[in-house]
Amino acid sequence: MVNTDGQLFTIEGVAAGLIMLLTAYIVVGTTSLYTPGDSHISDMQLEQMGRDALHMMNTPNSLTVSGESTLQRVIKNNDVDQFRQTFLWFANNRTGGTYDNLQFSADYYYRNNLANSVNQIHFTESRKPTGGEHPMRVTEWVQVDNSAGGAMPAVVDARVQAVLVEVLIWRD
Amino acid sequence: MARLNSDAQWIVLMGFMVSFALFFLAIVVNQSTVVGQTTAEAVLEFPKNDIVDMRSEVLSASALSTNNLTLVKNDISSLSLSRKNAIVSFRVSVAPPGSPYTKTIEIHYNNGVTAYNETTSH
Numbered sequence: 385m386v387n388t389d390g391q392l393f394t395i396e397g398v399a400a401g402l403i404m405l406l407t408a409y410i411v412v413g414t415t416s417l418y419t420p421g422d423s424h425i426s427d428m429q430l431e432q433m434g435r436d437a438l439h440m441m442n443t444p445n446s447l448t449v450s451g452e453s454t455l456q457r458v459i460k461n462n463d464v465d466q467f468r469q470t471f472l473w474f475a476n477n478r479t480g481g482t483y484d485n486l487q488f489s490a491d492y493y494y495r496n497n498l499a500n501s502v503n504q505i506h507f508t509e510s511r512k513p514t515g516g517e518h519p520m521r522v523t524e525w526v527q528v529d530n531s532a533g534g535a536m537p538a539v540v541d542a543r544v545q546a547v548l549v550e551v552l553i554w555r556d
Numbered sequence: 557m558a559r560l561n562s563d564a565q566w567i568v569l570m571g572f573m574v575s576f577a578l579f580f581l582a583i584v585v586n587q588s589t590v591v592g593q594t595t596a597e598a599v600l601e602f603p604k605n606d607i608v609d610m611r612s613e614v615l616s617a618s619a620l621s622t623n624n625l626t627l628v629k630n631d632i633s634s635l636s637l638s639r640k641n642a643i644v645s646f647r648v649s650v651a652p653p654g655s656p657y658t659k660t661i662e663i664h665y666n667n668g669v670t671a672y673n674e675t676t677s678h
Contacts, residue, residue: 396568403575410582414589424596435605493639495631502638523606523640525613527628544624546613546631548639 426555427520434488434522434553437474441467442524453526459492459547460528461535464508472510475553485556487511489519492526492549497541505537507549511556519554603642607665607672610636610644615678618648618661642667651677 441458444451452460458467467490476484489509495502513519529544530536610632617628625648636644645664651657657677665672 396571399572400575403579407579407582410579410586414582414586424593424600428596428599431600431605435609439609493635495634497627497630500630500634502634523609525609525632527613527616543627544620546617546628546635548635550639 427518430486430553430555431520431522433486434475434520434551435524437471438522438524438549438551440474441470442526455524455526455549456528459507459526459536459549460530462537468508468510471551486553487517487556488551488553489513490549490551492547494540494545494547496539497543503539505540513552513554517552517554519552522551522553524549524551601669603640603667603670606640606642606667607670610642610665611663611674614646614661614663615676618659618678640667 438455441455442453444453454466454470457463458470471488471490472486475486475488478484487510489512490507491504492507493502493504525546526549527544527546528534528536530540531543534542613632617625617632620628629646632646633644636642643664643666647662649660649662651660655677660675660677663672663674663676
């Protein structure tokens with residue numbers, strides 16, 4: 385039999401149900417927004433960290449005008465071991481506790497003046513990329529004097545030039 | 557059976573207020589992740605590091621001799637275009653008479669989204 389008892393309870397029940405439904409919708413939407421493939425925030429931090437490490441390596445070690453940076457010397461002498469050691473040390477060092485576990489793969493690009501072409505040289509890496517990583521790319525301009533006493537690969541022009549060092553970094 | 561009466565109105569009212577407070581707090585939490593994501597995306601997209609790095613390379617290249625400067629200028633333009641998708645051009649000229657500096661450097665950078673132009677002396 386239809387009567388008008390319990391109307392307030394019915395209205396309250398419907399209102400509470402709507403509120404719970406909306407809240408659940410918002411909460412579920414919130415948590416599913418952040419997925420591992422969409423981790424822009426950690427990407428941003430990784431990029432800045434790698435860029436800082438490269439920039440530290442490209443800071444001259446002395447105040448004189450001719451003072452070379454570690455990165456300039458490493459590229460000029462093709463000293464892959466020194467690069468690997470220094471970069472990993474800068475990238476993985478922490479204020480305290482254990483070392484971070486960043487890996488990298490470094491190339492540099494140079495311009496051939498005669499052919500006016502841009503070519504790549506694979507420099508070194510701490511681990512071969514498998515393709516499953518989620519790396520960030522950081523770059524640094526390096527001015528190298530390969531004209532006198534440089535030990536860069538023979539394909540590179542023997543002259544003063546700017547090369548672009550590109551490093552892929554990822555967290556293991 | 558429940559009957560329509562006017563008892564406990566404050567309790568019912570408090571219940572509604574608490575539910576609405578929770579509802580708005582959920583909206584705040586929801587928006588906060590969007591804010592973090594869009595900020596990070598904007599930072600990643602803006603070529604701050606590229607510009608700072610290119611600028612420092614141009615300034616150190618400006619000390620080179622004329623021949624080397626031409627070569628390095630072409631290096632920077634070619635590599636920027638092929639690797640960084642950016643047009644970079646710069647010019648080093650003699651500073652105007654009376655200036656305390658010796659060189660004037662004009663730098664132009666454009667990657668299609670961000671343009672950066674600078675005239676500096678040193």
